[in-house]
Ligand code: KG4
């Protein structure tokens with residue numbers, strides 16, 4: 455099926471957000487999200503069973519609200535897209551089951567898409583058609599990747615990624631060390647803005663020696679996180695007050711130095727004029743500032759969608775579906791299931 459302005463429903467249920475959006479071509483008609491984060495916060499992490507149940511309860515109301523917002527009757531849609539992975543299996547299963555029921559009832563094609571690539575795809579709805587070729591920096595609680603994109607529907611190549619913790623995960627862990635509420639990322643970000651980023655020099659992973667070349671586009675944040683933990687332990691042992699703002703500032707500086715230096719390097723190496731950023735960690739204020747500054751110096755454009763499109767949402771899945779339909783990619787076979795580890799090399803389920 456090829457269609458220049460397909461009307462697509464996007465369904466996202468990879469983690470704690472239930473998202474449903476309607477997109478026509480490259481235009482977002484409506485986008486609704488329900489989140490179960492409040493139910494997880496007191497446990498200090500996402501509880502998969504709670505997330506799955508919340509998806510079950512939220513799916514129909516979210517679909518109805520989104521369809522109403524878009525002014526769409528379901529039989530009008532051309533295709534349905536659902537996040538097939540990566541994510542929590544139980545959560546994914548709820549969204550996929552709902553999407554399959556809709557596809558069957560409406561007699562429409564169904565695409566099981568990679569939600570991580572969707573974090574980039576959504577930018578088309580905000581900033582317009584993509585350039586011929588660009589670098590994608592995907593940073594979230596579970597992912598930190600650099601990809602080379604020639605066509606978001608058919609050609610996405612992973613250049614590198616984190617060898618251990620994702621950027622958001624590292625922030626959440628440092629938040630835990632400093633006893634912030636969960637997730638710690640936004641709290642560490644806020645504290646970092648009140649400290650001197652150069653007062654403590656924490657190590658940058660894979661930034662020197664042989665590693666620098668062997669892992670040209672990879673990240674590693676676990677050594678940094680351990681360095682922060684040791685620093686705090688030493689202060690505690692000495693009975694000294696913990697300067698949380700200074701620690702956060704030095705830590706954030708180290709994470710964002712790696713992310714931005716490697717994103718710019720990837721763009722220059724591959725003659726891309728544009729870096730597109732996606733994922734919940736792109737809310738980080740220092741990432742935004744440092745990337746803007748370094749990209750400008752290197753003559754690169756940065757496309758960074760507003761925050762509501764950076765966290766998991768239905769619009770990113772609908773955007774993927776629309777791109778796939780427009781590229782003439784065949785729908786997924788009806789028997790695909792969730793893939794919690796769906797690789798970046800796979801844009802869509804066969
Ligand atoms: O993409 P996302 O909503 O979901 C996951 O993939 O988990 O990203 C959430 C992650 C969490 O780790 C959260 O702490 C982090 O992004 N995050 C931040 C900020 N806002 C969200 N990390 C640092 N600074 C922020 N301002």
Ligand code: ZN
Pocket residue numbers: 569570573594733734765766
């Ligand atoms: Zn995500």
